[in-house]
Amino acid sequence: ENGCEDDLYSPYRMYGGGRRRNVHTLDLKLHVISRIESSDLPLNTQIAYLAKEMDIPIGTLTTWWTQRLSLKEESERDLRKVQITSALESDAKYVFIKNAKKKAKTSAA
Numbered sequence: 223e224n225g226c227e228d229d230l231y232s233p234y235r236m237y238g239g240g241r242r243r244n245v246h247t248l249d250l251k252l253h254v255i256s257r258i259e260s261s262d263l264p265l266n267t268q269i270a271y272l273a274k275e276m277d278i279p280i281g282t283l284t285t286w287w288t289q290r291l292s293l294k295e296e297s298e299r300d301l302r303k304v305q306i307t308s309a310l311e312s313d314a315k316y317v318f319i320k321n322a323k324k325k326a327k328t329s330a331a
Contacts, residue, residue, distance in 0.1 A: 246278070252297055254283060255290045 254272060261268040269287065273280040286293065 246282075248293065248297055248300070251286045251293050254278075254286055255293065258283075258287055 254276070257272060258265065258268050263271065265287070269283045270280055272278075273283050276283075
């Protein structure tokens, strides 16, 4: 029985058992932030409205709002990664095609 009582007050139970999951995508978070920014309603009213409309807790939307700068920075970092990856893939294709043409010329000669 003591084991059960200890389990009730364990940090695992009290704090959700470790790492949190990202349930919502960054795109959704940025969409919500954009809607809040473009609204003429008072902040609390807009957050409450969106929370009800999207069936997401008010506290979650409030957290996204307070973290909006870091979320936007994260989005910009992700975009730069995609651009860099795309550029590297483009360069690799160019090098591959260039080498293939050289091989074709040397084989024909």
